[in-house]
Amino acid sequence: MSKTLQSIAEAGTSIWLDDLSRERMIASGKARHLASLIESDHVVGVTTNPAIFSASISQSSLYKDDLLRLARDGHSAESIITELTTADVAQACDMFMSVFEKSAGMDGRVSIEVDPRLARDTQGTIEQARALWAKVNRPNVLIKVPATIEGLPAIKSLIADGISVNVTIIFSVQRYKDVLESFIAGLEDRKSRGLSLSEIHSVASFFVSRVDTEIDPRLKSHQDSAASSLLGKAALANARLAYEHFESMKTSPRWMKLESAGGNIQRPLWASTGVKDPAYDPTMYVVDLVAPLTVNTMPEPTLNAVRDAGTFKGNTISGAYDEARATLRKLHELGIDILHVAEKLEHEGIEKFIKPWLELINAVDAAAHQ
Numbered sequence: 001m002s003k004t005l006q007s008i009a010e011a012g013t014s015i016w017l018d019d020l021s022r023e024r025m026i027a028s029g030k031a032r033h034l035a036s037l038i039e040s041d042h043v044v045g046v047t048t049n050p051a052i053f054s055a056s057i058s059q060s061s062l063y064k065d066d067l068l069r070l071a072r073d074g075h076s077a078e079s080i081i082t083e084l085t086t087a088d089v090a091q092a093c094d095m096f097m098s099v100f101e102k103s104a105g106m107d108g109r110v111s112i113e114v115d116p117r118l119a120r121d122t123q124g125t126i127e128q129a130r131a132l133w134a135k136v137n138r139p140n141v142l143i144k145v146p147a148t149i150e151g152l153p154a155i156k157s158l159i160a161d162g163i164s165v166n167v168t169i170i171f172s173v174q175r176y177k178d179v180l181e182s183f184i185a186g187l188e189d190r191k192s193r194g195l196s197l198s199e200i201h202s203v204a205s206f207f208v209s210r211v212d213t214e215i216d217p218r219l220k221s222h223q224d225s226a227a228s229s230l231l232g233k234a235a236l237a238n239a240r241l242a243y244e245h246f247e248s249m250k251t252s253p254r255w256m257k258l259e260s261a262g263g264n265i266q267r268p269l270w271a272s273t274g275v276k277d278p279a280y281d282p283t284m285y286v287v288d289l290v291a292p293l294t295v296n297t298m299p300e301p302t303l304n305a306v307r308d309a310g311t312f313k314g315n316t317i318s319g320a321y322d323e324a325r326a327t328l329r330k331l332h333e334l335g336i337d338i339l340h341v342a343e344k345l346e347h348e349g350i351e352k353f354i355k356p357w358l359e360l361i362n363a364v365d366a367a368a369h370q
Helices: 003-010 034-040 050-059 061-072 077-095 097-102 122-136 151-161 173-192 209-222 234-250 253-260 300-309 321-333 338-368
Strands: 013-017 043-046 109-113 141-146 165-170 202-207 267-271 294-298
Touching: 003 013, 003 300, 013 300, 034 043, 034 077, 050 061, 050 077, 050 338, 061 077, 061 338, 077 097, 077 109, 077 122, 077 141, 077 338, 109 165, 122 141, 122 151, 141 151, 141 202, 151 165, 151 173, 165 173, 165 338, 173 202, 173 234, 173 253, 173 338, 202 209, 202 234, 209 234, 209 338, 234 253, 234 267, 234 321, 294 300, 321 338
Parallel strands: 013 043, 013 294, 043 109, 109 141, 141 165, 165 202, 202 267, 267 294
Antiparallel strands: none
């Protein structure tokens, strides 16, 4: 058992796996079993996305029989995908149920995302999120909703409905503030109607590595030492300032009222934590983002790197806010506006989920009509 992973978990950062497939849920599967990850690597949750499910269903033979059966029963390709993915998520929820119960609902969570084509459709997002919540029918499922402008009212509505959500595709501190506001407003709405708050949990998925992937080439184009000194620093600075807002909100009188009524604070979740630049330490987006009441969802290679070579440094967020602000200020002086970067990444992020989703629909449709 890894001391580094254990220390990270004990410091308050929950370790989740950013992957799911049937191969992880059978003893003879081609991927490491979830039970092993739970037992040995402190994994206490799972996140999925359209790209993950597209790869899982396309690359594993374990879906073939169910796919053909559903096709014979008259299901469309999209309906088949819903049946397959919700079945996987429900099974994973059952595997994490003991973790869920021991953590009083904070962990043991499994996420499933609404159709990425609904990212700009408020009502469509609400309706599909409700349908997925009912279909999976597990208390430890999280419904992933994009943090687009159109997604914000959906977040409020779903929280008010009592549906636990994972808000995804967050790239800026400002959008993170909007997300947390929507979450709190949803709880306030629910509280005003005399409804329970205690069973609702939520995370806000703040994307990390993609920020450096976008900004680093711009810095390199300057070809000077001032710009070079900022390489690989934007993403961590951005995430740390989001956590500063989280700390501020958590101690606010507004939140205290909800907490006293049974509310559970929406935790920041660090997503996109696999390093894209091979020159960087593969553990940097994990060991440098440790703080209480956070989650880090990792692809398996990143989890393995942290387990085998990661160095625990304690809380690496609190107290680093002045340095983070200085980093973003220097970027701005070089003509790099983090809000403009975030807008570009949000658009690209949605497209990166839509493309594999459409490919999966086509692949399932072709397989169903063989």
